Amino acid sequence: MPTMQFRQALRDAMTEEMERDENVFLIGEEVAQYHGAYKVSEGMLEKFGPKRIIDTPISEAGFAGLGVGAACMGLRPIVEFMSWSFTWVCIDQIVNNAANVRYMSGGQYKVPIVFRGGNGIAHQLGATHSHRMESVYARIPGLIVVAPSTPADAKGLLKSSIRCDDPVVFLESEKMLNDTGEVPDDKDYTVPIGIANVEREGSDVTILSYGRPLSRVVRPAVEALTNDHNIDVELIDLRTLRPLDCKAILKSIQKTNRCVIVDEDWGYCGMGSGIMQKIQKPAFDYLDAPIEYVHSDEIPVPFNHYLEEAMMPSVEKIVDAVKEVTYR
Numbered sequence: 001m002p003t004m005q006f007r008q009a010l011r012d013a014m015t016e017e018m019e020r021d022e023n024v025f026l027i028g029e030e031v032a033q034y035h036g037a038y039k040v041s042e043g044m045l046e047k048f049g050p051k052r053i054i055d056t057p058i059s060e061a062g063f064a065g066l067g068v069g070a071a072c073m074g075l076r077p078i079v080e081f082m083s084w085s086f087t088w089v090c091i092d093q094i095v096n097n098a099a100n101v102r103y104m105s106g107g108q109y110k111v112p113i114v115f116r117g118g119n120g121i122a123h124q125l126g127a128t129h130s131h132r133m134e135s136v137y138a139r140i141p142g143l144i145v146v147a148p149s150t151p152a153d154a155k156g157l158l159k160s161s162i163r164c165d166d167p168v169v170f171l172e173s174e175k176m177l178n179d180t181g182e183v184p185d186d187k188d189y190t191v192p193i194g195i196a197n198v199e200r201e202g203s204d205v206t207i208l209s210y211g212r213p214l215s216r217v218v219r220p221a222v223e224a225l226t227n228d229h230n231i232d233v234e235l236i237d238l239r240t241l242r243p244l245d246c247k248a249i250l251k252s253i254q255k256t257n258r259c260v261i262v263d264e265d266w267g268y269c270g271m272g273s274g275i276m277q278k279i280q281k282p283a284f285d286y287l288d289a290p291i292e293y294v295h296s297d298e299i300p301v302p303f304n305h306y307l308e309e310a311m312m313p314s315v316e317k318i319v320d321a322v323k324e325v326t327y328r
Helices: 006-020 044-048 060-072 084-098 151-163 212-229 246-256 271-286 305-311 315-326
Strands: 003-005 024-028 053-055 076-081 114-118 144-146 168-172 180-182 197-200 205-209 233-237 240-242 259-266 292-296
Touching: 003 006, 006 024, 006 044, 006 151, 024 044, 024 060, 044 053, 060 076, 060 084, 076 084, 084 114, 114 151, 144 151, 151 168, 151 180, 205 212, 205 246, 205 315, 212 233, 212 259, 212 315, 233 246, 246 259, 246 271, 259 271, 259 315, 271 292, 292 315
Parallel strands: 024 053, 024 076, 076 114, 114 168, 144 168, 205 233, 205 259, 259 292
Antiparallel strands: 003 180, 144 240, 197 233
C-alpha cells in the first residue's frame, strides 16, 4: 500500500468519487483557484473544471444552504468549511434543514451531502477558531458524524460519506493534514460508517478516543502505559460518533471492566459526556471502577501556545486516569 498524507487521502477520496459519479461536486471558500485553504483540493479544478469545483464568497450560510438544496434535487455536494467554528453562522442550514428534510418529507427527499473541514484546536488560532463541534452535531437526529484519525480511515470514510444518502458531518483537523500512513489504492476501498476500530487489544482497561487526540496524546500514552506501567490497554478508535458503535465498546468493557474516554472537548456537555451517558447503564454490571473522562479545561481556548497545550489532554493526564481506574 502506498504511504500518503492525510490531505492526499482526502483528495483521492473526492477525486475517485467525482470520477465515479458525475453528480458529486465540491464547493467552498478557496477550494478552486487557490487549491483549498489547506491545499486539500489541489489540482482538482484543472481536472474537473469550474462547474464541479466551485469557489464561493465568504458566506457559510449561503453556500451551505445551496448545498442542501442541491442535495435535495439529486446532486451529491461536498461542502468544505475552512473551520468548523465558522458553522455557527450556518447551523440553521445544517441542523434545521439538512438533518430534518428527509424525515419531514416522509422520505420523498434524500439529502446526500457531506460537510467537511477543520475541526477542533489547531495551533494558536484563538478561541473563535478552535471550537470542537462534534458534541453540537452528534446530538442531532438525522445527521451522521464521522471523525477519522488516520489517512486510510480518512479516505475510506470520506468515500462512504459521499455515497451516503443522509447528511454527513466529516470532522478533520488542520494539524492532521500532514500526518502520513499507508492507504489502500483500490478505488473500491471504503470504511463502513458506524463501525469502530479496535486498534489494539488488551485486558486491563479500555480507552475510547477519536480524531486528532489519538495521534497527539492517546497512542503515546498507551505506549507509556504498556512500557512503563505494565498496563495492558485495549484501544478503540471510535471513527464514527453518530451512530456510535456501542456494541464494540460494551464488548471491550465486558473484557477489561474499566473505561477511560479521551477527547479535546470541554467536559461539561462534551462529546465524552454523551458517550458516557450512552454506555454507562449497559456497562454498569461489568465496571470495576467509574468511567474516567479526560478532556480540555473549561476555558476559552488560549492563543498562547503553552497555555493552549496546557488546557488540552496530555499523556500524563491519560496515564493518571488509567492508573485511577486500575487502582495502580
